[in-house]
C-alpha cells in the first residue's frame with residue numbers, strides 16, 4: 301500500500317496484511333539458506349504460525365524470548381548465539397525480527413554480530429516499533445542497568461509493517477507509541493501534527509485508513525532524518541525531543557512508567573523551555589497536554605526534581621557533561637542546545653510534573 305525507500309539501502313513496506321511479504325522479499329533480492337524468526341512469547345501466539353505458513357516449503361527455525369525489557373541483555377544474546385550455532389545457521393541465513401522494539405533491538409544486534417553480520421529484516425508489531433525503532437539501524441541491549449549501552453548501527457534489509465497487527469497490541473502499548481508519533485509532528489511537521497489532532501478519535505479507534513496514513517507519515521519523517529544523518533552526528537538528535545527529560549523521569553520511576561509516559565512529560569518540559577525563550581505560546585503547551593492526555597500518556601507525577609536533574613547530567617547523549625535539550629523554535633521546527641541553565645531545566649521539570 302505504501303513504500304518508502306531509505307537512501308537506496310532498504311525498503312519499508314506498509315501494508316494491512318502479510319499477503320505481499322514473500323513477494324517483496326523476492327523483489328528486493330533477499331536470498332537466504334536458512335530462516336530464523338526471533339519473536340517473543342506474546343507476539344508468537346498471534347503471528348508466528350502465520351509467518352511460518354508463508355514459508356511452508358522451507359525449514360524455519362524460531363527462537364522465542366520472554367517479552368519485555370528484561371530480556372534485552374547479553375545473557376539472552378549468548379543464548380541466541382548458542383541456538384544459531386547448534387542449528388548450523390550459516391552466514392547466508394536470514395533473521396526475521398517479529399515483534400516490538402525489544403525483539404527488534406535484540407534480533408538486530410544478533411544479526412550485526414553473528415559471523416560478523418548476517419542479513420535481517422524487521423516485522424515490527426508494536427506502534428513504537430513501526431514508527432520508530434525498526435527504522436534507522438540502531439540495535440543493542442542493556443547492560444549494568446544502563447539502557448541500550450551495548451550495541452551497533454546495523455540496517456535491516458527490509459521492514460515490513462502490517463498495521464493490522466496493532467489490533468492485538470495491548471491498549472497501553474499503543475498509547476505508548478503515540479508519544480513518538482506526536483513527537484514527530486512537533487519536531488518537523490506542523491501539518492502532520494494537525495492531522496493527528498484532527499484524526500485523534502479515528503486513531504484511537506484504530507481506523508485502518510487513518511493508521512495507514514499516520515504510520516506512513518511518521519515513517520517518512522524518521523526515514524528522512526536517518527537518511528541525512530545515519531550515525532546521529534547532527535540533525536538525528538532532534539528525534540530525542542522530550543527524551544533527555546523522559547529517560548531521567550523513567551529512571552526515577554524505577555521503570556514503573558512506560559517509556560511513552562515519561563517522554564510525554566519530557567515533551568511538556570521541553571516545550572516549557574521553548575515558551576520561556578519566547579518561541580511558542582502557553583496555548584501550544586496546553587494543546588500538547590491535551591493530545592498527550594487524550595492518549596493517556598500525560599499525568600501529574602510526584603518525583604524529586606533534583607534527582608531528575610542529576611540523572612539528566614549522566615545522559616549518554618550529552619557532550620562534556622552539558623545537558624543537551626531539544627527545543628522548538630516553532631511548532632514543527634526543533635533544534636538542539638546545551639546552553640540551558642540548571643534553574644530553567646529544574647523549572648521545566650517542576651512544570652511538567654505538576655500536570
Ligand SMILES: NC(=O)c1ccc[n+]([C@@H]2O[C@H](COP(=O)([O-])OP(=O)(O)OC[C@H]3O[C@@H](n4cnc5c(N)ncnc54)[C@H](O)[C@@H]3O)[C@@H](O)[C@H]2O)c1
Nearest residue numbers: 342367368400401402403425426428429433438465468469
Ligand atoms: N532501535 C531504536 O532505534 C529504538 C528506538 C526506540 C525504542 N527502542 C527500544 O524499543 C523497546 C520498546 O519497544 P516496544 O514499546 O515495542 O516494547 P516491547 O517490544 O516490549 O513490546 C511491548 C509489549 O507489546 C507486546 N506486543 C508487541 N506487539 C504486539 C502485538 N501486535 N500484539 C500483541 N502484543 C504485542 C510485546 O510482547 C510486549 O509485551 C525498548 O527496549 C527501547 O529501548 C529502540
